[in-house]
Every structure is written in C-alpha cells, then in structure tokens.
Amino acid sequence: MPIGNIIKKASSLILGDEKSSEKIDMVYEDNEMLFCKNNVCLHPPTVARKESDIVHYPGYLTCTTKTFIDQYNRAKRPTLLLTWIPNSSLCKCSHSNMEIRVNSEHKSSEGSGQGIRGDDENTADMQDLKNELQPLLGGQTAAIDNLAALLKKNPITSVNITISNPQIENTNIPQSYNCIVVDPDRESSDNGCQGQLNSDGSASDDNNPNWMTPELLAFKHNLVFPDSANATPTVRRKAVMKCRRFSVDLSQMRSLRLFFNDDKCTSGQLVIASRESQYKILHFHYGGLDHLAQVLHQWHCFLHNITLAPGQEKQNLPYRHFMVCRPEVKKSEMHPDEGNVKKITTNFFYGTLLNEKGQIEDDLLLRKCVFFGGLEKSLRKTVWPFLLKSYSFSSTFEDRALLMDIKRQEYQEITSKRFYSMSPEEQVHFWKTVQSVVEKDVVRTDRSNPFFCGDQNPNTEIMKNILLNYAVYNYNSGISYTQGMSDLLAPVLCEVQNESETFWCFVGLMQRAFFVCTPSDIDQTLSYLRELIRIMLPAFFAHLQQHEAMELLFCHRWLLLCFKREFTEAVVIRMWEACWSNYLTDYFHLFLCLAIIAVYADDVIAQNLRTDEMLLHFSSLAMYMDGQLILRKARGMLHQYRLLPKIPCTLSGLCKRCGPGMWDSEHRPALQCVGHMDDEKCTLAMD
Amino acid sequence: MSYAYLFKYIIIGDTGVGKSCLLLQFTDKRFQPVHDLTIGVEFGARMITIDGKQIKLQIWDTAGQEAFRSITRSYYRGAAGALLVYDITRRETFNHLTTWLEDARQHSNSNMVIMLIGNKSDLDSRREVKKEEGEAFAREHGLVFMETSARTAANVEEAFINTAKEIYEKIQEGVFDINNEANGIKIGPQASPTNPSLPGSGGAAGAANSGCC
Numbered sequence: 001m002p003i004g005n006i007i008k009k010a011s012s013l014i015l016g017d018e019k020s021s022e023k024i025d026m027v028y029e030d031n032e033m034l035f036c037k038n039n040v041c042l043h044p045p046t047v048a049r050k051e052s053d054i055v056h057y058p059g060y061l062t063c064t065t066k067t068f069i070d071q072y073n074r075a076k077r078p079t080l081l082l083t084w085i086p087n088s089s090l091c092k093c094s095h096s097n098m099e100i101r102v103n104s105e106h107k108s109s110e111g112s113g114q115g116i117r118g119d120d121e122n123t124a125d126m127q128d129l130k131n132e133l134q135p136l137l138g139g140q141t142a143a144i145d146n147l148a149a150l151l152k153k154n155p156i157t158s159v160n161i162t163i164s165n166p167q168i169e170n171t172n173i174p175q176s177y178n179c180i181v182v183d184p185d186r187e188s189s190d191n192g193c194q195g196q197l198n199s200d201g202s203a204s205d206d207n208n209p210n211w212m213t214p215e216l217l218a219f220k221h222n223l224v225f226p227d228s229a230n231a232t233p234t235v236r237r238k239a240v241m242k243c244r245r246f247s248v249d250l251s252q253m254r255s256l257r258l259f260f261n262d263d264k265c266t267s268g269q270l271v272i273a274s275r276e277s278q279y280k281i282l283h284f285h286y287g288g289l290d291h292l293a294q295v296l297h298q299w300h301c302f303l304h305n306i307t308l309a310p311g312q313e314k315q316n317l318p319y320r321h322f323m324v325c326r327p328e329v330k331k332s333e334m335h336p337d338e339g340n341v342k343k344i345t346t347n348f349f350y351g352t353l354l355n356e357k358g359q360i361e362d363d364l365l366l367r368k369c370v371f372f373g374g375l376e377k378s379l380r381k382t383v384w385p386f387l388l389k390s391y392s393f394s395s396t397f398e399d400r401a402l403l404m405d406i407k408r409q410e411y412q413e414i415t416s417k418r419f420y421s422m423s424p425e426e427q428v429h430f431w432k433t434v435q436s437v438v439e440k441d442v443v444r445t446d447r448s449n450p451f452f453c454g455d456q457n458p459n460t461e462i463m464k465n466i467l468l469n470y471a472v473y474n475y476n477s478g479i480s481y482t483q484g485m486s487d488l489l490a491p492v493l494c495e496v497q498n499e500s501e502t503f504w505c506f507v508g509l510m511q512r513a514f515f516v517c518t519p520s521d522i523d524q525t526l527s528y529l530r531e532l533i534r535i536m537l538p539a540f541f542a543h544l545q546q547h548e549a550m551e552l553l554f555c556h557r558w559l560l561l562c563f564k565r566e567f568t569e570a571v572v573i574r575m576w577e578a579c580w581s582n583y584l585t586d587y588f589h590l591f592l593c594l595a596i597i598a599v600y601a602d603d604v605i606a607q608n609l610r611t612d613e614m615l616l617h618f619s620s621l622a623m624y625m626d627g628q629l630i631l632r633k634a635r636g637m638l639h640q641y642r643l644l645p646k647i648p649c650t651l652s653g654l655c656k657r658c659g660p661g662m663w664d665s666e667h668r669p670a671l672q673c674v675g676h677m678d679d680e681k682c683t684l685a686m687d
Numbered sequence: 688m689s690y691a692y693l694f695k696y697i698i699i700g701d702t703g704v705g706k707s708c709l710l711l712q713f714t715d716k717r718f719q720p721v722h723d724l725t726i727g728v729e730f731g732a733r734m735i736t737i738d739g740k741q742i743k744l745q746i747w748d749t750a751g752q753e754a755f756r757s758i759t760r761s762y763y764r765g766a767a768g769a770l771l772v773y774d775i776t777r778r779e780t781f782n783h784l785t786t787w788l789e790d791a792r793q794h795s796n797s798n799m800v801i802m803l804i805g806n807k808s809d810l811d812s813r814r815e816v817k818k819e820e821g822e823a824f825a826r827e828h829g830l831v832f833m834e835t836s837a838r839t840a841a842n843v844e845e846a847f848i849n850t851a852k853e854i855y856e857k858i859q860e861g862v863f864d865i866n867n868e869a870n871g872i873k874i875g876p877q878a879s880p881t882n883p884s885l886p887g888s889g890g891a892a893g894a895a896n897s898g899c900c
Contacts, residue, residue, distance in 0.1 A: 444724040557727035
C-alpha cells in the first residue's frame with residue numbers, strides 16, 4: 001500500500017471513523033488525542049557547529065483537541081493543544097527497566113543489567129508523570145482494568161513508527177502493549193512495570209473509546225533516545241539545563257510549519273511560531289511528521305468547515321497559517337544534468353581524467369563532475385590543489401613535483417621571514433595585531449572535529465603557523481588575519497594535512513573568499529545577490545524592500561564562511577567543491593544563497609518578519625537545513641538564470657568573469673540597462 | 688511564555704574577552720571554556736522578573752565580522768542595552784574601550800543603557816587592569832560598571848539584570864518611547880491592548896507555557 005494511503009487509513013482509524021477522512025464533517029471529541037509520537041526532540045540553544053554538538057532532549061509529543069468557551073460570547077471554540085513532555089519527566093527509571101529499544105522488529109527490549117529501582121521511587125515517578133499529564137487527562141482518571149476491558153470491546157489502532165525502518169504501520173494496542181513483555185529475560189522486571197501501571201492506575205476517559213492514555217502510550221513507545229545514533233545525547237544528559245514541558249494552544253500561535261528533511265517526507269521539524277515571534281522547533285528524527293501533517297490537515301479542514309458556516313466570518317479562523325513545507329525540487333526546476341553526472345571515483349580520476357603524463361586534459365569534464373557529483377573523499381587531497389589553483393590542470397606529474405618543491409621552499413622562507421626578518425617594532429606590532437588573535441582563535445576552531453580536539457593538539461599548532469605565515473605573506477598588501485579565516489582553513493588542513501601544501505591551497509581559497517575583499521568588492525557581491533533576488537525571487541525582494549532590509553544581514557555569515565556554519569560538514573564540503581569547480585559560474589555561492597531563500601523563506605514572507613526576525617529565522621535554521629536539497633535547488637536556479645532571455649546590466653559582471661561555458665553557444669541573453677543613479681555609470685556604456 | 692516587555696541587548700568588545708561565555712552563563716548557567724569562535728551574530732534569551740513583571744531579554748552576541756564592518760553596525764539598531772566587555776587580564780582590551788564606545792554611541796539610539804563589564808575577575812593573579820580604572824572609565828563616560836566572571840558566574844546575573852533595571856526605570860520615567868521599536872523594547876503580548884474579538888484572546892487557559900527561551 002502506498003504510504004499516503006497507509007497514513008490516511010491510520011489517521012482515519014485513529015479518528016475513529018474509517019470513512020471520515022474522505023469527508024470534512026467528522027466529529028472530534030473534546031480531549032481527544034489525535035496524535036502522539038515518542039522521541040520528538042527539542043534541541044536547547046547551543047553553539048552547534050556539527051551534528052555531534054547538538055544536544056537532543058527527546059520527549060513525547062501529543063496533540064489533543066480541546067474546547068474553549070469564549071468568556072465574551074460563550075461560543076465554543078475548538079482548538080488543538082500541542083504538548084511536549086521531556087522523557088526525563090515521563091519515565092525517570094527508563095534506564096533500568098523500561099527501556100525498549102526499537103529495532104527492525106521493534107520487539108526486543110534492552111537488558112541493561114541494572115537493578116530495578118525501588119518501588120517507592122517508581123511510585124514517585126509515576127505520580128510525577130500523572131501530574132505532568134493531568135492537563136491532558138481532563139481531570140478524569142480510571143484504572144487500567146477499565147481500559148483493558150475497553151480495549152477488548154474496541155481495539156484501538158495506533159500508528160507505530162519504528163526507528164530503523166521508518167514506516168508507518170497500524171498496530172493494535174493489545175499487541176504493542178505486549179511488546180513490552182516479550183523479552184523473557186526481563187519478564188520479572190516487566191511484570192514489575194505492569195504491576196506498577198496497574199496499581200498506580202492509568203487514565204482513561206470512559207466516555208471516549210478512542211482516548212488513549214498517555215501512560216499506556218508512554219509504556220508502549222520507546223521512551224529513551226536510542227544509543228544507535230551517535231550516542232551523544234545520553235552523555236550530555238547530565239547537562240544542567242533542562243527542557244521543560246511545553247504546551248501551547250495552537251490557535252494562539254502565529255504559524256505552524258512543517259519542514260521535511262528526508263526524501264520520504266517522514267522526518268523533519270515542526271516549527272511553531274508564536275505571535276510574539278518566539279520559536280519552538282521540534283525535531284522528528286525518526287519519522288512521524290507526515291502523520292502529524294495529516295492530522296493537522298484534517299483538523300484544518302474540520303475547522304475551515306466551521307468557519308465557513310453561515311453567520312461566521314472567515315477571519316475567525318484561528319489558524320492564521322498552517323503550512324506544510326515539503327522542500328522538494330521539482331524535476332522541472334532542476335538542472336537537466338542533475339542526477340546524470342556521477343561522483344568522481346578514484347578509478348575514474350586516475351583511469352579517465354588523468355592522462356599518462358598526469359595532465360587533466362578535459363578540465364571542463366572534471367569541473368562538471370565535481371559540480372554535480374562531488375569527489376570521493378580520498379581524492380580531495382589530490383584534486384583540491386587543482387581546484388584551488390595551486391597548480392594548473394595541464395601540469396604533468398613532473399611539473400607538479402618541481403613546483404611543489406619550489407613552493408615548499410618558498411613556504412619555508414615565509415616562516416623564516418616571520419621569525420627572523422621583522423624589526424623589533426614590526427614584531428611587537430605583528431604580535432599585537434595578528435598573533436595574539438590567531439592564538440586565541442585556533443583553539444576555538446572546529447573543536448568538535450577529532451582532528452583538532454584536545455589541548456596541545458599538534459594540528460592546532462599547524463593551523464596557527466599557516467595563518468601567521470599567511471599574514472606575513474600578505475604583509476605588504478594590507479591583508480593580514482581576519483577572524484573566520486581559521487574556519488575556512490580547518491577543513492582544508494584536515495584533508496590535505498601537509499603544512500606547505502595546505503598553505504598554498506589556503507592562498508587559493510582566500511582568493512575567492514570575502515576576507516581579502518575590499519569593501520567595494522563586498523558591496524558588489526551583495527548588490528549582485530540583491531539583483532538576483534530581484535529577478536529570481538521577486539516576492540522576497542518585495543518583502544526586503546518593505547522592511548528596508550536590503551543590507552541582507554542574514555546572508556553575511558553564509559557568504560563570509562561559505563555556509564560552513566549553516567550546514568553539517570559533509571555537505572558544506574560538497575558546496576565548497578561545487579563553488580571551486582567554477583562550472584558555469586564563478587558565483588555559485590550566490591545561487592546557494594538564492595536556493596536557501598527560495599526553499600526556506602516562504603515563512604518570512606507569510607509571517608511578514610522584520611529584519612531582526614529574519615535574522616533569527618535563518619539562524620535558527622542553521623544546521624537543520626537540507627544541504628543536498630539546497631545544492632540541487634541552487635544548480636536548478638543557476639540553470640533558470642542561464643535561460644533568461646534578458647538580464648539586467650547590473651548583473652553583467654556576473655557573466656563577464658566567467659570563462660567559456662557560462663552561456664550555451666546558441667543562447668546568449670541580452671543585457672538590458674535598468675537605469676542608474678546620477679553618480680553611477682552603466683556597465684554597458686563603459687564596455 | 689508571556690512577558691510584559693522584550694529588551695534587546697547587544698554584547699560588544701574585543702575578541703576573546705568572554706562575550707559568548709557571559710551570554711552562556713546568563714542564559715544556561717554554565718561555563719564552557721572551549722567553544723567555537725563567534726562569527727556573525729548568535730542569539731540568547733532569558734526571562735527575568737523586575738518589579739513583578741516578566742521581561743524577556745533577547746541578547747545579540749556579535750563578533751568576527753570585520754569584512755562587513757560598515758554594515759554590521761546596524762546590529763546596534765534597536766538595542767535597548769549594551770554590555771561593553773573587556774578582559775581585566777589584557778590591558779589592550781581596556782584600551783580599545785573608547786573605540787567601542789564611540790561606535791556604540793554613534794550607531795545606537797541615545798537612550799541605550801551601556802554597562803561596562805570587566806570580565807575574568809576570577810583571574811585576579813593575572814590582572815592588568817585595576818578595578819578602580821574600570822570604575823573611573825565608567826564614571827567618566829556615564830556607564831554602569833561591574834566586574835564579572837563568566838567562569839564562576841560572579842556578578843553575571845547582576846550585570847544583565849541591573850542593565851534591565853536601568854532600562855525599566857527609563858521606561859517608567861518615560862525616557863523610552865516603548866511604542867517605537869527602534870528603541871529595542873517591545874511590549875509583550877500580555878501587556879499589549881488585546882482585541883477581545885480576536886479568537887481565543889480570552890482563552891488564557893491554553894495559552895503558551897513554554898519551557899525554554
């Protein structure tokens with residue numbers, strides 16, 4: 001069965017009426033739980049550069065109907081209550097006797113070998129749990145026996161999503177309840193659990209057969225963050241800060257937005273924005289977001305129906321926005337070569353791209369392959385120096401050996417110049433303006449990368465030498481060290497490793513970086529980006545105009561660090577390589593900016609975010625955006641740009657620098673003057 | 688979570704004086720000696736209570752953007768408070784205060800409350816700037832002064848909260864026009880005049896009850 005149908009079926013079963021999903025006039029009970037999902041994570045705001053830096057606070061998410069009675073006109077107002085409860089408060093003894101690790105069969109439970117905690121503690125935990133859940137229960141509780149009896153009459157279907165195999169399947173409660181006790185080794189403790197559940201009493205609403213108690217569900221689902229995924233969360237659990245229970249009336253929120261970040265559209269983030277621009281991001285790492293989308297969609301239809309009933313006005317619709325954002329790039333929006341060009345493998349590189357003398361004859365093919373498919377990791381050390389212009393594509397093995405020798409010597413000369421050729425005054429000045437800052441920064445760069453971690457790491461020392469030497473190398477040109485350079489250097493050093501080779505790669509890298517730009521270069525780049533936004537994303541451009549946000553504050557870090565802090569490292573390196581390939585454009589970084597805006601800025605316009613809110617919006621998306629998708633989208637947008645019949649003269653520079661291949665032989669867009677200020681000259685007139 | 692006011696702060700000062708650490712200590716109550724260099728702007732937020740009123744502090748920690756210097760001055764725009772930080776163990780960070788202050792005064796609104804912070808007070812043995820010097824500088828330029836330690840958390844709460852108190856007093860005195868968001872103050876959703884016809888404005892029972900920020 002296609003997944004959509006399964007979801008539909010599952011939701012309709014959950015909603016209690018199999019046919020209701022087809023119609024809009026379904027009936028919701030008050031306090032009905034429409035959705036529940038375990039291991040929905042909150043990530044406390046931390047300085048996270050990499051996935052492993054992110055602290056996960058797994059919790060239990062529920063979505064429950066609620067009817068509020070308006071105090072002014074006594075009108076009933078149905079709404080949804082979204083509640084997230086941290087696992088820590090749900091089930092504190094999870095490590096000892098309640099952990100169920102979900103594997104492909106989602107049936108095996110973990111034997112931790114830990115003793116069972118005392119009953120007293122358990123009771124206290126259960127009381128905590130009950131107190132936490134009280135608002136959800138609507139004040140009504142009942143014993144598990146009642147529920148069991150109910151279950152026999154009315155088999156409840158829940159949607160169970162397994163972790164390793166994120167598919168949605170319908171399971172019956174009695175079965176999945178059984179899965180707690182399947183492990184014979186754990187029988188005794190599980191019985192203990194059950195006993196606990198019985199004696200402590202779970203909650204149930206007699207009047208509502210579809211009501212599932214959170215306790216039961218809590219037991220049913222895996223409550224702890226699985227050890228499999230990098231295992232960092234468990235280590236960090238002791239962190240002082242805690243994410244507390246979070247509960248909101250969704251009708252009070254400004255927007256709800258679902259971002260899917262996997263191809264199957266099951267995992268991603270639910271972003272809730274309150275009217276005062278407070279954001280809550282809930283992470284669905286293990287699927288289930290598609291199901292929530294379905295539930296919300298049905299609820300939306302249901303509400304919509306109410307709102308459109310006679311006598312009521314449309315603006316009473318409590319949900320201002322409910323948007324599902326499936327960041328997909330449609331086939332028609334993609335570059336036609338997308339997917340047809342494979343990653344460069346070692347065999348392809350040495351077998352096809354290099355000739356017997358070691359020259360790369362068809363550098364366009366190499367650049368095209370890097371642009372679309374990237375490089376095998378082991379080739380980075382070999383190919384990056386070409387891309388970063390350490391040596392030319394036409395150089396032979398011999399040429400390169402010779403050149404590297406010369407360059408190594410030159411590097412040594414720079415080092416000795418730094419040590420011995422500066423006057424005492426120069427040294428003092430150098431120490432004050434460069435060295436003291438570099439020394440502080442290298443130990444604050446990519447610390448989570450094992451290559452740089454720890455005190456007295458020799459690689460940190462190499463990074464320092466390269467940066468200091470770079471400042472000496474450029475001493476007379478006025479460029480020295482600028483903060484952020486170390487961020488760009490670190491991944492190169494990590495791959496190339498050899499100090500002198502890394503240095504020369506870094507020199508090439510800085511040629512294309514913002515650090516060595518004059519203010520007017522930066523203005524030029526930003527104005528290109530503005531123009532690209534104007535012609536490619538006019539709605540966003542209008543938004544920027546309205547808020548006088550033309551300085552594009554939110555893009556600055558993207559450009560400065562070439563997206564290093566916006567995406568996880570693996571995908572950032574793909575982006576860098578795509579930029580370095582200079583395929584079709586020298587300004588691929590600007591198309592990456594465009595792609596991010598195209599994919600993730602709908603919300604900015606819909607919620608009419610101001611300049612600072614925009615900055616918040618995009619910085620909260622850092623490390624959570626789908627980089628592969630952005631790459632596809634950027635390549636697609638570059639393709640669209642190249643198809644434009646006319647481009648404004650303000651973007652003429654964007655094409656001028658590009659080598660052959662920017663425009664197809666049969667297509668060359670016309671340049672059109674868009675008008676200028678008095679003190680500006682049209683580039684067309686100057687040429 | 689509802690609040691009466693939202694104040695925007697910025698943290699400025701030389702690199703490595705402990706800006707991000709101060710922020711982390713204030714928002715998360717922890718000290719992280721090893722962290723990555725701040726580039727651009729990072730945000731922190733915390734609720735505090737002054738005079739029985741909930742106030743949300745939204746703190747902008749900015750650094751490392753020399754390349755965009757001409758533009759990033761707009762970070763000052765709409766800030767109600769600024770923490771100007773130097774490192775008591777490095778004289779030059781104190782010497783640069785004048786430049787920072789000029790920058791701040793030039794690009795912010797004139798009512799912005801500036802708190803001078805001498806950080807790393809736990810490293811007294813390596814002290815290069817006397818407390819009296821900090822006090823004198825603050826007096827001379829009309830700033831509030833405090834020595835803090837992001838490591839031990841000494842005075843960190845006080846630094847942020849005293850700044851907020853000062854802003855709050857200015858609001859009470861009518862110095863700040865709270866309806867002009869360029870002053871870095873926003874009125875919270877609770878205090879703003881609500882429209883009773885808006886759906887759910889009476890339904891406080893289900894109102895936001897958020898845990899973090």
